[in-house]
Amino acid sequence: MKRIVYREWRVPPARYWSLLGILASVIGVAALAFAYMEHEGHWVTGMSNSVVWGVPHVFAVFLIISASGALNVASIGTVFRKPLYKPLGRLSGLLAAALLVGGLLVLVLDLGRPERLVVAMTTYNFRSIFAWNIFLYTGFMAIVIAYLWSMADRKGDPYNRAIGIVATFWRLALTTGTGAIFGFLVARQAYDAAILAPMFVVMSFAYGLAIYMLVLMFSFKEDDRPIGNRILFRLRNLLGIFVLSVFYFTLVYHLTKLYGAKNYDLVGWLLLDGGIYTFLFWVGWVLIGGLIPLGIIYHPIHGRDRNWIAAACGLVIVGGLSSLYVIIIGSQAYPIQMFPGQTILESGFFDGVQGAASSYSPRIPEVLLGFGGVAVALLVTAVGVRVLQFLPESLADEVMPPDEEASGRAAVGAQA
Amino acid sequence: MTDHHESNTGPAECGPSQPDRRTFMATAAGVTAALVAPGVIMHSVAGPRTEAVTSDVRWGLLVDTAKCADGCSACIEACDRENGLDLQTQPSGAQPTRWENQKSVWIRKVKLQDNQTGRVTNLPLMCQHCEHPPCVDVCPTGASFKRADGIVLVDRHTCIGCRYCMMACPYKARSFVHEVMSNQLTRVPRGKGCVESCTLCVHRRDYGEESTACVDACQAAGHEAIIFGDLKDPESPIRMRLAELASRQIREDLALNTGVRYAGF
Amino acid sequence: MAKAVVRAGLVAVGLAWALIAQVALAAEMKTYVVAGSQAATLDSCVEPTDIMRRKHMEFIQHQRDKTVHGGIRSSKHSLSGCVDCHVRDEPDGEAVPIHQKQEFCGACHAFTAVNLNCFDCHAAVPKGPGAALASKAAYQAVGLEQSPRAVSDGKEH
Numbered sequence: 022m023k024r025i026v027y028r029e030w031r032v033p034p035a036r037y038w039s040l041l042g043i044l045a046s047v048i049g050v051a052a053l054a055f056a057y058m059e060h061e062g063h064w065v066t067g068m069s070n071s072v073v074w075g076v077p078h079v080f081a082v083f084l085i086i087s088a089s090g091a092l093n094v095a096s097i098g099t100v101f102r103k104p105l106y107k108p109l110g111r112l113s114g115l116l117a118a119a120l121l122v123g124g125l126l127v128l129v130l131d132l133g134r135p136e137r138l139v140v141a142m143t144t145y146n147f148r149s150i151f152a153w154n155i156f157l158y159t160g161f162m163a164i165v166i167a168y169l170w171s172m173a174d175r176k177g178d179p180y181n182r183a184i185g186i187v188a189t190f191w192r193l194a195l196t197t198g199t200g201a202i203f204g205f206l207v208a209r210q211a212y213d214a215a216i217l218a219p220m221f222v223v224m225s226f227a228y229g230l231a232i233y234m235l236v237l238m239f240s241f242k243e244d245d246r247p248i249g250n251r252i253l254f255r256l257r258n259l260l261g262i263f264v265l266s267v268f269y270f271t272l273v274y275h276l277t278k279l280y281g282a283k284n285y286d287l288v289g290w291l292l293l294d295g296g297i298y299t300f301l302f303w304v305g306w307v308l309i310g311g312l313i314p315l316g317i318i319y320h321p322i323h324g325r326d327r328n329w330i331a332a333a334c335g336l337v338i339v340g341g342l343s344s345l346y347v348i349i350i351g352s353q354a355y356p357i358q359m360f361p362g363q364t365i366l367e368s369g370f371f372d373g374v375q376g377a378a379s380s381y382s383p384r385i386p387e388v389l390l391g392f393g394g395v396a397v398a399l400l401v402t403a404v405g406v407r408v409l410q411f412l413p414e415s416l417a418d419e420v421m422p423p424d425e426e427a428s429g430r431a432a433v434g435a436q437a
Numbered sequence: 438m439t440d441h442h443e444s445n446t447g448p449a450e451c452g453p454s455q456p457d458r459r460t461f462m463a464t465a466a467g468v469t470a471a472l473v474a475p476g477v478i479m480h481s482v483a484g485p486r487t488e489a490v491t492s493d494v495r496w497g498l499l500v501d502t503a504k505c506a507d508g509c510s511a512c513i514e515a516c517d518r519e520n521g522l523d524l525q526t527q528p529s530g531a532q533p534t535r536w537e538n539q540k541s542v543w544i545r546k547v548k549l550q551d552n553q554t555g556r557v558t559n560l561p562l563m564c565q566h567c568e569h570p571p572c573v574d575v576c577p578t579g580a581s582f583k584r585a586d587g588i589v590l591v592d593r594h595t596c597i598g599c600r601y602c603m604m605a606c607p608y609k610a611r612s613f614v615h616e617v618m619s620n621q622l623t624r625v626p627r628g629k630g631c632v633e634s635c636t637l638c639v640h641r642r643d644y645g646e647e648s649t650a651c652v653d654a655c656q657a658a659g660h661e662a663i664i665f666g667d668l669k670d671p672e673s674p675i676r677m678r679l680a681e682l683a684s685r686q687i688r689e690d691l692a693l694n695t696g697v698r699y700a701g702f
Numbered sequence: 703m704a705k706a707v708v709r710a711g712l713v714a715v716g717l718a719w720a721l722i723a724q725v726a727l728a729a730e731m732k733t734y735v736v737a738g739s740q741a742a743t744l745d746s747c748v749e750p751t752d753i754m755r756r757k758h759m760e761f762i763q764h765q766r767d768k769t770v771h772g773g774i775r776s777s778k779h780s781l782s783g784c785v786d787c788h789v790r791d792e793p794d795g796e797a798v799p800i801h802q803k804q805e806f807c808g809a810c811h812a813f814t815a816v817n818l819n820c821f822d823c824h825a826a827v828p829k830g831p832g833a834a835l836a837s838k839a840a841y842q843a844v845g846l847e848q849s850p851r852a853v854s855d856g857k858e859h
Contacts, residue, residue, distance in 0.1 A: 068539075133599070488772075620829070642773065
């Protein structure tokens with residue numbers, strides 16, 4: 022084992038600046054989209070009084086939970102004492118901060134009165150889980166910055182583990198809180214389930230790791246830095262476990278709902294009869310986000326191929342966006358059950374006449390805003406790795422530390 | 438009823454500073470008032486409110502669905518006129534079907550049929566003014582609040598337009614203002630980017646009027662299906678009627694103790 | 703030492719400026735009240751003019767919380783009062799929205815580049831029944847019974 026050396030990302034300037042240019046133009050277009058929505062009002066979006074949170078929230082929540090998921094890699098290294106993961110820690114912290122910035126931007130720019138952000142930061146209602154989340158997000162940012170310092174600065178090293186432990190608990194609180202934003206809503210049948218909180222935690226593991234792996238593989242490939250199979254396969258196996266865990270929680274969520282007679286209609290609608298939501302559940306969430314990646318990860322040949330692994334990560338991300346689309350938007354589209362045992366014949370406000378779901382189709386500006394958040398996260402990451410020493414020179418097998426702190430290679434694979 | 442319960446706004450029981458003001462006004466009325474300007478002249482009728490509302494009253498509605506006529510929309514039209522919702526215009530370029538779902542609706546009619554018995558019920562549905570409103574719990578800034586007299590309101594000055602209250606409301610009672618507004622009524626400020634809902638005609642409460650626009654309209658239409666009043670006063674018409682009629686809350690299972698009660702279904 | 707000199711110099715400049723400003727104000731006594739508004743016919747606002755210029759936003763903000771949360775509608779510091787009295791009527795009787803660039807609120811806010819967002823939600827002209835009730839306390843504070851508009855409109859309800 023050698024000392025791990027971190028170096029700035031040294032891709033050729035032309036390549037670096039064109040990457041930055043692409044990201045900046047996506048951000049620019051998103052800024053225009055925001056200006057348009059802010060100027061006109063939300064009528065230019067697909068959101069309505071029935072489906073009040075739309076695609077921007079899908080992106081925002083996806084980025085926010087992925088942020089805490091991306092930090093896992095660092096946590097495994099410091100908190101769970103896996104030296105093998107230590108060289109990955111800095112990028113993990115950077116990516117976590119960047120994804121959070123991207124997600125929060127989308128969330129904030131979709132507000133009806135974004136210029137009143139200062140009100141949100143100064144006036145709190147502590148009964149609101151949403152207000153708690155504001156603290157969880159800002160605190161997360163501060164802790165991640167401290168964490169990065171403790172990883173990068175020799176003086177910070179003694180505090181590294183302590184900060185790492187705080188960060189781990191904080192990120193768990195953050196995703197629990199984000200899940201609770203939905204899980205605590207008693208009004209809407211599909212939300213009202215505490216299991217959404219741990220489910221969001223597990224989803225964050227999977228989606229954050231998938232993003233992390235893609236960024237790692239892309240940045241190393243561009244800069245001709247080696248990644249050894251040892252670490253790559255460890256990450257791949259971990260992703261497999263996380264995707265399986267998402268499946269497990271999805272199953273339990275539906276079983277929970279299915280057990281009560283009052284939810285028969287809801288589950289029936291979601292799984293069989295919900296149009297785009299049914300499609301996104303089965304094809305997006307289950308097939309693309311679950312079965313296919315698992316097939317790749319555990320395939321004896323494809324599972325060892327880097328392109329296939331990258332494809333699996335990409336599919337998990339697509340599946341993640343689909344799952345949040347179903348959870349966030351589908352749950353709103355399903356009519357609120359105000360009158361159990363009654364059928365609504367007529368309504369002046371789309372109360373689910375004859376059980377009909379509310380319609381929602383995203384408009385271009387809100388989709389662009391979502392992409393803008395992704396681009397901001399990637400831009401922050403790209404600039405970060407370029408100007409500071411986030412990326413190790415090499416993750417080749419021979420330079421990597423042992424898997425376990427004391428007992429050498431005895432526990433290979435125990436993690437997975 | 439109003440006299441009984443708003444007596445604290447009447448001349449007899451004003452706060453400690455009020456009597457000074459009034460004696461002053463009596464002696465120095467007219468021109469000098471312009472200079473020192475304590476400003477408040479009490480009216481024998483319940484005029485504009487001078488003291489903060491208290492929890493001595495709790496405003497509420499009782500809807501007798503048996504009297505709510507199929508096809509009648511008097512309450513909705515009255516509400517729209519009262520609160521300037523009839524001044525909403527579809528933005529040019531908006532798709533009509535989507536706009537229908539984006540414009541503000543404070544009260545709507547719902548027609549139900551019992552799946553087992555086939556019995557049909559009509560009722561108006563609006564903010565239920567819960568004692569424990571979920572919208573107030575979830576609002577991150579505290580803009581969504583319950584006034585001491587039980588009215589659930591949005592303080593548009595601190596509403597950031599996050600719409601979490603709309604996610605949390607079990608009655609889908611709230612609307613988000615999706616478009617730029619320019620022709621508001623003086624008594625009902627409303628504008629782009631904030632959430633709003635039925636205020637139980639809060640301006641009428643504060644100027645000491647008897648009832649709400651929907652109640653008046655329902656009465657004028659000859660149905661008298663809605664009664665407005667103080668749920669805390671056992672002598673009030675609404676309480677007397679509630680004592681006679683079997684009534685229920687919508688989503689009683691949530692134990693929100695709604696201020697709007699329904700009878701007859 | 704040098705620091706002290708600089709500080710003393712700054713204080714002196716500040717004092718001189720304040721003095722000049724005072725004199726200049728006293729000399730001008732320029733009014734910004736718009737001709738054609740009710741306010742142009744009155745001697746004073748609900749508070750002395752210089753106080754209104756500096757503190758009107760505090761008055762309005764303080765009053766707004768009392769109104770929204772406490773339901774108090776009897777304050778002379780009501781925005782409805784501002785609008786009713788200061789809005790300019792066209793010769794045909796049509797009131798011009800008060801936040802427009804040439805009007806009472808809009809002109810000054812445009813000049814000072816202070817964002818004016820009251821009228822995102824609030825009516826920029828007295829509108830609808832009840833408008834006279836809302837401005838009544840402010841009018842009474844300056845010695846009028848109620849908005850002359852209410853009289854000419856006839857019934858307020």
